[in-house]
Amino acid sequence: MVSRIDRKKVVETALCLLNETGLEGLTLRRIAKDLNVQAPALYWHFKNKQELLDEMATEMFRRMVWPRLLETGPERDGPGHTWRDALLDSCRGLRRGLLTYRDGGKVFSGTRMTDESYAPPTETFLRRLTAAGFTPHQAVRAWWTAYNFTIGLVIEEQSVHPDPGEPDGRDPAYDLGDRNRRLGERYPLAALAGYEMFGDMEAGFEAGLRIIIAGIEATAGDAAEG
Structure with a gap:
């Protein structure tokens, strides 16, 4: 069990999953599964999917x-x-x-x-x-x-x-x-x-x-x- 996740780890996982699932298939539940946490744990970092997409776009820009x-x-x-x-x-x-x-x-x-x-x-x-x-x-x-x-x-x-x-x-x-x-x-x-x-x-x-x-x-x- 992953004991701790942070925003960066969530975004990295989401960007990796994006290439597998596409935007339509990218869900907080799927991200949580790959991180081996419960979906509510992600809400400590992102209130909703749009907030996550904003951070994903920002990280894409940086890269x-x-x-x-x-x-x-x-x-x-x-x-x-x-x-x-x-x-x-x-x-x-x-x-x-x-x-x-x-x-x-x-x-x-x-x-x-x-x-x-x-x-x-x-x-x-x-x-x-x-x-x-x-x-x-x-x-x-x-x-x-x-x-x-x-x-x-x-x-x-x-x-x-x-x-x-x-x-x-x-x-x-x-x-x-x-x-x-x-x-x-x-x-x-x-x-x-x-x-x-x-x-x-x-x-x-x-x-x-x-x-x-x-x-x-x-x-x-x-x-x-x-």
């Missing part, structure tokens, strides 16, 4: 590659490293980090950070944009737009490829050949859309980011020059 990249951003910056590169680096790192957890996008979306670990990398990144000529408002809007695109795409990507241990595995519901057979003759463009949306997800992610960057350049005026 991600992208905040470390952002924290060392000024050292990495050189004449050829632009604000565009910084935005691409951060969103790519966020996507990579979330894809290591089953339903990582869903866990991260809509949760609240439980400490201020997000503040230093966010501050560093926004300073990178303001140093390039963006106003603080423009910098935040640029990041927030790219961030939400990344989260949304990861949620979709993890619906198509739910198992992080098998990134090439595909949910049968997203059988593109079957979709093409059903739609191709009557709705050829809708059939083609399936290959674009659910085919090469990484290519779609990269293309979408570049569309966003082009939009930022088009709307930020002189700021996009830096």
Whole structure:
């Protein structure tokens, strides 16, 4: 019998179970079973599942590659490293980090950070944009737009490829050949859309980011020059 558990142990166990059960199957009862305690013991640390998800998202953030990249951003910056590169680096790192957890996008979306670990990398990144000529408002809007695109795409990507241990595995519901057979003759463009949306997800992610960057350049005026 485990005589003592703490918040960190509960979160570590929950993150491990997440890859086995997915978000829907992750329950306090299942976590307690893996910790060899009774479920009420967990309520000393988390009042409900949402509080646990908030702490899980915060721990996921701490572990991600992208905040470390952002924290060392000024050292990495050189004449050829632009604000565009910084935005691409951060969103790519966020996507990579979330894809290591089953339903990582869903866990991260809509949760609240439980400490201020997000503040230093966010501050560093926004300073990178303001140093390039963006106003603080423009910098935040640029990041927030790219961030939400990344989260949304990861949620979709993890619906198509739910198992992080098998990134090439595909949910049968997203059988593109079957979709093409059903739609191709009557709705050829809708059939083609399936290959674009659910085919090469990484290519779609990269293309979408570049569309966003082009939009930022088009709307930020002189700021996009830096």
